[in-house]
Amino acid sequence: MKNYIIPAIRLTVVLMVLLCVIYPLAITYAGKMAKGKGDGETISKNGKVVGYALLGQSFTKPEYFWGRPSAVGYNAAGSAGSNKGPTNPDYLKDVANRVDTLLKYHPYLKRTDIPADMVTASGSGLDPDISVKAAQIQVKRVAQIRHIDENKVAQLVAQNIDKPVLGLFGPEHVNVLKLNIALDNLK
Incomplete structure (x- = not known):
């Protein structure tokens, strides 16, 4: 023993x-x-912290770029997906409503032009990024509402594209909070 x-x-x-x-x-x-010294990478505007680089926020005003929808209302304490499958009637209704809202504010788009990340929530419900195409389809709306040259807004989107990690891992994407701060600083 x-x-x-x-x-x-x-x-x-x-x-x-x-x-x-x-x-x-x-x-x-x-x-x-690491960036943020282990406390998360904060994003500041005029010396005040306005968000985190890895945490999505709700932008609903038409003069801003919109992020990916959240199944949890961007509440980090309840991070989760909706757990509704692609054939769930409630899920399909939510997606259809999001498509209708996008088409209302973007009448120049066709349904087939809408990227999936603009109408479907992510697994975490907290994605801070959207695809490059999702940002590009919003350029015209943002430029018209802010009375800014569309080319300037498109150039701003191009400047805020984050490349894949090491040029290999993941797709190109745009952080919505950083883009909207740059948009506010454009004037």
């Missing part, structure tokens, strides 16, 4: 030190080396 208990106690102590002290310290240190 002694041959089993003492090695088990030693292993337990070694694993406790490794997993309860060394590993958390290493992860904390790695987090402090």
Whole structure:
């Protein structure tokens, strides 16, 4: 029995030190080396924090670019998808309503021109980014409402495209909060 208990106690102590002290310290240190020093990358406007780079926000005014819809109302405490399948009548009604709203504010679009990320919520419900096409279809509306040259707004979108990580991982995308702040600073 002694041959089993003492090695088990030693292993337990070694694993406790490794997993309860060394590993958390290493992860904390790695987090402090990242953007935002482990507290998340904040986005500021006029010296005031207005949001986080990895957390979507609701933009509903027509003079701003709109983000991806959220199934949880952009509430980070309740991050989740809707859990409704593609044949669920409630889900289909939500998507149809979003398409109708987009077409109301973008009468120059056809249904087939609308990117899926503009009418479907993400798995987390908190996506801060939209596809490049989703930003581009909104350029005309934003430019008209703000009385800005459409080419300037399109150029602003092009300047705010985030490339894939290391040029390989993920698609190009646009952070909606950063784009809207740049839009406010355009004047």
